[in-house]
Amino acid sequence: MRIELTSVFVDDQRKALAFYTDVLGFVKRHDVPLGDAAWLTVVSPERPDGPELLLEPAGHPAVKPYRDALVEDGIPLIQLAVDDVHAEHQRLTARGVVFTQPPTDIGTAHVAVFDDTCGNLVQIVAMKPAAAQ
């Protein structure tokens, strides 16, 4: 068994694709039309054959209250690994991304949380060398 794909609900698939590629820097992997929506995934350019992130339509009525409650309390829905949280914070802030948690040292890692403009909070994580195992 392998983990090759995980998903995140997004308000609008095309807007989400633009954010996750143009702003964050991922690349589109699959874009298969499925009725009104698409099987739309992105991957990291550092690992084009690595795990895919599925940008899934948020149409189900249970999604909105679920995400609203998490966002209100500042709770991220996905975690993405980065080499340097401070550098990413600087790069993304310059591109207009809004952080709800600035770079924070939590002992074993540096973390920060931003709004993906598609309905989710995303945490970026850089594990400290000693804790990487």
Add this chain to the structure above:
Amino acid sequence: MADIFHALDDETRRLVLDELAARDGLTLFDICTALVTRHGVSMSRQAVSQHLAVLESAGLVSTERRGRSKFHHFHPEPLAEITRRWPPDARSAP
């Protein structure tokens, strides 16, 4: 309405105020993260939320919605009641 003496009579609530005094404008997630990583206080979000409600009721914490998230702010003003009631210079020097 909780008074400040009750609000301050709890180590977790005092730690929450320490964190908000150090960096104003924290989400519930930030506060929980700070409690567990900086102070070793592992507590459910619901319990932390109840502590925040007591602090808010005493006027020591307020919340503000920015975007879709809720941020907590520290207001030390009610603490002036302590020095009003027991002024440091109330007793004449011996």
